[in-house]
Amino acid sequence: MSTLSTSSSSKPLWARYKPAIHFRNAAEEFDACKLGFWLFLTTEVLLFGGIFCAYFIFRTLYPDAWKEGSGLLDWRFGAGNTVVLLLSSYTMAVSIYCIQKDQQFRAQLNLIATLFFGALFLYIKLAYEYIPKWSVGKRPGSMFDYPFAESAHLPLWWSVYYCGTAIHAAHVIIGMILIARVLWRTTKRHYGPTHYTMVEITGLYWHLVDLIWIFLFPLLYLIH
């Protein structure tokens, strides 16, 4: 979609941007990209819908296992990660604002902050949740090895927990890659007040990652 005209000019790249020829103007292209991406986001929500469905079904069928399972999680790490992701969402939104106002340096700072929060999220997840839990046998399905289970369906809880959080973590990683790309291109002045489609779209993706976590957090950590 982003075709750049080859003619050399002193203007920054974003100001030289021309929309693809099958669009009537840049605004229409921007609108189309956003609609397309929102549709993509619906598919992401429904992808997680499968996990939510498994959660919902098994939680209702085996409430004891779910109660025991959420008791084995520490809400403080979940809450901490929620705050981290909310902050990252905020910095992402601010970076879009900065691009819209052509404050390139501030935008880059905010993107770096977003990346930092994303990495922090993954670190907390891995170091304080996955590794300690996995090592004492709190694992999904066949790999389950935790000897003190009281409910017979506890392995299922861990299956849902790991599937949900791992697929979410994969999205965090993909989001970080997208943000890194945007950051790189920001340094080349690709984006500015009249052209920032990719920043906006990356932002939408990152907010979706946050959105999913907003639901995963209470479902996994708080509801008992």
Add this chain to the structure above:
Amino acid sequence: MSHSAQHADAHDHGESHSHAIVGPGLLRTVLAFLLFFTVLTVAFAQIEVYVEHAVGIRLPWWVNVIGAMSIATVKSVLVMAYFMQLRYDNPINTLAMLFCFFALGLFLMFTGLDLFSRGMVYDFKSGPVIAGGTGAGVPGANNQPLTQAAKVRFKERLAENNTREWLICAAKVEDAANAAAHSKDAGAAEAAAVLAAQAHHMMDLHAVMVHPPEAGAQAVVVRDLEAQANTLRTKGNAAAAELVAAAARSVQGIDMAQARASYSVEAMFDRLAAVAHGGHHEDHGAASSSGNASRARTGVTGVTGHAAPHANESGHGHGSEATP
């Protein structure tokens, strides 16, 4: 075709929606609200647990669910409306998202319609034959539920001599800690803390499962305790140091052959389970501590509800007819 021309115009004009600029002030306000709601939802869950512990009032389960989910919904609406700018955007995007939630709702609703109404005609159709699964064909499960297989594996580990000696020592240290805690001697409190920490460390799942003890547990424990005693001594707490050293001597004095005979695997398992469950009090705070008390929710499941906790002893309850 005049009306179609209007249509085309309408979506040409629609572009102006997209270029909304949401300022940092508004973003900060939204962030503040989001953080506030996060605190609120955590507090909500904590208060419920607290109320149950302190006052003994148990709120119905749906209060918790509806509370947490409503707050999550409000938060997600905030994120979508402001961070994702749906409020200023072309309404078609909102419509797409609404359709998606609608489809998700259908998915959950109709799947639930089947899975939650299995026992309508015959009660026995609702629950699984063996709670936790048959384990058939699962490596290492020996045709048992996975939780059961994990217990069996762990008990086999407990039966090993190294582990057993390690835990006998741990029990001794714990006894010493308890004795010190109940004593009014000088330095008893400090000694009790040191000993309890040592015992807890030794009985932790990590110590037994992740770093399985090597031979000569007795000597290792004695050395550790003496080191602790020395530390206390250098801090000038000689009375406490003496108590810890006494504990070390009592560990050294254990007759392992005799102790092994009298200390059963079941007893060790129960003691470790108590530590593991108690451990959550410290590790995970008050919120989750009650999570391990297996309070069956009022009659939600047929077979699973009561067969689960004691599956190992009772031979899987209802399942005995259909499975060997």
Add this chain to the structure above:
Amino acid sequence: MAHTADTHHGDGHHGSYLERKGGIIATIFDWATTVDHKKIGVMYLFAILFMFFLGGVAALAVRYELLVPVTIDPNTGQVQGQFLAALFGSDQPTSVSPGNNIYNRMFTLHGAIMVFMVIVPSIPASLGNFLLPLMLGAKDVAFPRLNLLSWYIYVFGSIFAVSSIILGGVDTGWTFYTPYSATTDAGHPKVVLMVLGAFILGFSSILTGLNFVVTVHKLRAPGMGWFDMPLFVWAIYSSAIIQVLATPVIGITLLLLVFERVLGIGIFDPARGGDPVLYQHFFWFYSHPVVYVMILPGMGVISDVLAVQAHKKIFGYRAIAFASLGIAAVSFIVWGHHMFTSMSELASTVFSALTFLVAIPTAVKVFNWIGTLYKGSIAFNTPMVYTLMFLFLFSIGGLTGLPLGTLATDLHLHDSYFVVAHFHYVMMGGTIVALMAGIHHWWPKMFGKMYNETAGILGAVIVFIGFNLTFLTQFLLGTQGMPRRYASYVPEFQYLHELSTYGSWILLVGFLIHLFNFLASLAVGKKAPANPWGGMTMEWVADSPPTEHNFHGDPVCTHGPYDFDRVVPPHWDPKDYPLPAPEAGGRPMVAHSPDKHD
């Protein structure tokens, strides 16, 4: 009725999109990196036809195996009648297992290829890609590079899935029901390959779907309102919505199935505490709506071909358009009828009631199509013969859905050959026949060559005979009690099975005739005029084959898609065939826009 537009001169040249760009290497590179929706559509068409051939070979193998029942010679203990095992040189004649094994792999291959790699992408990805921008008067789809990416994903996913054959084949059935799919060939990667292949193909489907939705929303030509769109576009739009909303669920389902096999997470495996019926819900939440992804575009093709070949304004345009959306909506709440024998009584009842809802918009469409024929000017060429064939076969397919949706009779017919016959009447008699109608109808537009009409009609008639012989017999097999996915059967069923197998050979002959017809047309076909059928929609404004950016200039929509009584079709010579009697007020001479760039 203004139809002038500012003409973009200088945005590309005005040659045909098929024009060679230099030598062979350069041409291949040009096609491999093209973002032109027409080229991508053509590449899809060839990829799909190749897959159709592969799936067809598997189908012939399945039918061949079922020519005679398997028996065991009481004296020697030798297994007799396992043709596939004999063909592949199995040396274990005293057991039915190896022969069954080959058969099971064949029907899985047939199902998986035909569903995931042929029927789902068939019309949307090939004809849809080619025609959607042309019909909307656009230069391309909204996201051309995404479009190319989705083609590569399709190829990649297909290679993934088909490569599992090299490792020995998959015997799960295309539905991958747990726990069988989670345990069969334990530890072997081939099932994972097949499942991942289907997972990857899902992304291709999603990307195509969202591309189409955005294209329809944003790239309609000036003057084209929602109700000025051809019904093919409505159908593609409806099915694209389903693709976007349903496909992610199969994504997560197959991902969880892969986790199930590789890690043993147990969500769907009763040995680990999970629930196999939950898998079925996950699976059919996608796979039922996707049935309509398969058939809706077919219905769209039929609506367009019927109107153009009968030179008649489609009867009840809005009813058909809304029926498309209605089918798309209802498709999400009827999936349970695949599970009447494993669900709770309450759920079965609710799903049965909802299932009958689908019959209503479908029936409305059939009535409208037949209503369209009334007082038309019906041409009898290959597209029209296929269209009439569609009406015939699809009616049978639709009506036999009634005893399957009816609870009491379904308990008998479920998982029997009746179901096999039913969905072949809908999927093949519906979608593939519509695809054939569409390919013939738009062949001149795609390649600028005419095909041989006699050979086309001959092929169509042979396909019709072969198809009915193959599958009508299977209805009887089903009601008489023949279960599906059986490598053998009790001897009572032999007569009908034999007929069915002969039918499959006739089908082969029919499709071979078409194949040669297409090849001959490409090689020596007569040059096609821009508008050979007198179509009214925008794709007929463009050249045959169209130029690189489709139109000379920016077309403007000036009339509805089927206004044969109001407007003269573009490039239409009234001497060829007269048009229906004009509406009061006469008709303008040229539709849509100036096409000549003079």
Add this chain to the structure above:
Amino acid sequence: MIPPTIPSSVSGSIESTMLHTLAMNDYFQDLFFKGRGATEGGAHSDDLYIWLWWFCLAWFVFLMGLMAVFCVLYRRRKGKIAPKSPSHHTPLEVAWTVIPTLMLVYIFFQGFRGYMNKMVAPGDAMEFNLVGQQWFWSMTYPNGAESTSVKPIGAKAASPVFYFPADVPVRLRMNSRDVMHAFWITDFRIKQDVLPNRYTTLWFQAGLSKNPKFHPKDATEAKAMGMEFIADLAGVPYEDHIVFCAEYCGNEHAEMAATIRLVPMDAWKKWMDYIENPVGKPPRDIGEFVWKTKCASCHSVDGSPNTGPTWKNAFGRIAEFSDGTSGPADENYIRESILYPAKKLVKGYGPNMPLISLKESQIEGVIAYMKTLSEAGAKAAEPAGEQK
């Protein structure tokens, strides 16, 4: 939870009588179903099906007739201009939406009635436990005994035969050991998935037809009929109904058949006595029966290769195991292999054997049978046989 009375008189209802009136129905009944459904629910759904057949046929002929007529009348002819015609007609469109809807509502309710009849057993139904396993069915009778009769179906020499009392409501409580199966009694027009780790049910009540078959009266007649001679049941009438597995379950899905044999109640009680105390049945015969019904799909007895090792000369040999060790295939090894199939695998074979629950007498029977198939075993068996 079981409702005491559920409409069991569906086939006698007015609708059903209406459904079954046309003279040609018998022809189509035979064409589609090869005979009438053998239960009330089956007969009702047959009637419903035939009614639907006429319903669909009428619509189909009407629509295709219109299509054909239009195609002929309005075919394109040079020089002929098509007349003016409407492109929509609201009353017509509303009519052809509403009328089919009403018809569909009627069909749904008919289907619902028949379904409830097929799904919900009367409260006094006898309960039998049925287990599906790759690739055979086995049943436990109310007295705890298992079925011990077989009959060849298709390419399988021995499919199990299950005895049921006629004219009595019978409920099957079904469960699978491994993957999903489905129990389809085609003559009763019922089918139900059989799920692992979960119970499903199926019920029927069927009588003997006017022309039943009869159990053989003596051993020679039995041999001629290919049936087992059972003295208690000599001359007793019976009626066989075939059962197929209808949910794909793997390699021998197509061979997973069974027979439901209906006999009068008093004969059924005699049969129960017989299988509870198989008088004078030597262990070898029990073993052979177990092999036929449960083992033959993977283990041959004539030395030919298959999924599992052959039993010919298996007993008493020194077997090489996949873990590199070797040991004698003696009584202990065979017992261990049956109880813990994956524990010690013979070299070259994968962990394919399912857990098959056998009674003590059946395990002994299998060992005795394997001994007779092996030269070493036959020798070893001789002195033991004399002692007994």
